[in-house]
Amino acid sequence: MKRRALLRSCELAEGRRWNSAVLINRQGGVVGTYHKVFPVYGCPHPGTCEQANGEQGITPGWDGVGAFDLDFGRVSMLICFDINVRSLPSSFCCARASADGSFARQFPELWHEAHALGTDLVVWPSAMNSSSDPSAPSYARLHQYHVAGVGSPGNVFAPTGGFVPTVVPDSSLPLLKIATVDLDAQWAHWDNNRAKVHKLLAENEGVELAVPGPPFYYLRATRPGVSVRCERPSSPAFHPARLD
Numbered sequence: 130m131k132r133r134a135l136l137r138s139c140e141l142a143e144g145r146r147w148n149s150a151v152l153i154n155r156q157g158g159v160v161g162t163y164h165k166v167f168p169v170y171g172c173p174h175p176g177t178c179e180q181a182n183g184e185q186g187i188t189p190g191w192d193g194v195g196a197f198d199l200d201f202g203r204v205s206m207l208i209c210f211d212i213n214v215r216s217l218p219s220s221f222c223c224a225r226a227s228a229d230g231s232f233a234r235q236f237p238e239l240w241h242e243a244h245a246l247g248t249d250l251v252v253w254p255s256a257m258n259s260s261s262d263p264s265a266p267s268y269a270r271l272h273q274y275h276v277a278g279v280g281s282p283g284n285v286f287a288p289t290g291g292f293v294p295t296v297v298p299d300s301s302l303p304l305l306k307i308a309t310v311d312l313d314a315q316w317a318h319w320d321n322n323r324a325k326v327h328k329l330l331a332e333n334e335g336v337e338l339a340v341p342g343p344p345f346y347y348l349r350a351t352r353p354g355v356s357v358r359c360e361r362p363s364s365p366a367f368h369p370a371r372l373d
Contacts, residue, residue, distance in 0.1 A: 145188040150206040150254055152197055161197035163206040164190025166239060167213070194242040202249035202312045209255040209280075211239050212264050237268075244272035249312045254279040266290040275310045288314065289340055289347060313350040315357045319343050329357075 148165040168184035196203050243251050253265065253276055269276040270290030277285045285293040285308040295306040317326060319342050326346050330336055335352030348357045 146186055147190060148184060148187050148208060150208055150252070152199075152204060152206060152252075154199060160199065161195050161206075163195055163208070164188070164192060165208040165211060166190045166193070167210045169210045194239055194246065196243065196246035196248050203247055205243040205246065205248040205251050207239055207243070207251060207253050209253075209257060212253065212255070212262070212268075240268045240272055244274065248272075248274050250275045250277060250310065252277050252279060256280055266292075273316050275312070277308065277310075280304065285310065287311075288316070311349060313356055313358055314339070315348045317346045317348065319346065322346065 148168060150163045150165075152160045152162070154160050165187070166189055168187040168189055194205050194207065196205050198204075240251070251268075251274055255278060257280070265276045265278060265284065266286045267290065269286040269288055273288040275285065275287060275293070281304060283295070283304055283306045285295055285306075287293050287310070293308045293310055295308045297303055297306055299305060326338070326348070329348070330338060333355060335350055335355030336357055337349050337351050338346060339349045340347030350357050
């Protein structure tokens with residue numbers, strides 16, 4: 130069976146060091162590379178880090194978030210500290226320095242960028258233990274895509290914000306997990322859509338109402354050949370407010 134893979138690496142390119150994620154398709158080709166936008170400079174918890182300087186020497190990525198099409202859907206990548214929210218004081222930690230010395234891209238904007246690109250799945254390799262961090266499921270629910278954590282504990286979250294069940298195929302590799310995600314789903318707001326949704330359900334046996342709301346419906350396809358997905362958004366201003 131051919132699989133897709135994502136590799137974390139410390140990449141040396143253009144005379145700079147980057148913390149990178151590399152997406153590889155079933156044929157073994159490189160589909161895309163993402164450079165971490167927010168390296169960790171210094172240890173956030175003194176006495177707990179092996180390297181007090183964190184990722185000193187790592188260049189912040191300045192290309193932003195990419196979206197890469199695979200044979201099952203569109204994938205974006207973010208890395209570890211990219212998930213954090215604005216810190217205080219804001220003048221130090223809320224943004225990264227761009228090439229011209231200005232500041233841009235507060236942390237949550239990376240996740241919005243992925244949404245604006247029409248991403249189905251954000252793969253998030255991380256060294257942090259995210260079991261008690263609400264950020265990943267919150268971003269999944271807010272932006273209506275799946276988030277797959279890679280690391281500890283390696284949770285996978287659905288667009289509803291809930292956990293996607295995972296299995297560990299090899300007990301000697303407890304962080305190696307497998308999850309099945311359903312990308313053929315669609316959110317729709319109650320307003321203007323009640324009659325359309327109930328008509329859709331009545332006329333199509335292969336569609337189910339996974340979340341009845343309010344305020345959103347969440348529709349899923351349950352049979353091969355049936356799809357509930359709308360056209361992929363072409364604008365960052367896209368919101369699933371109407372079905373027509």
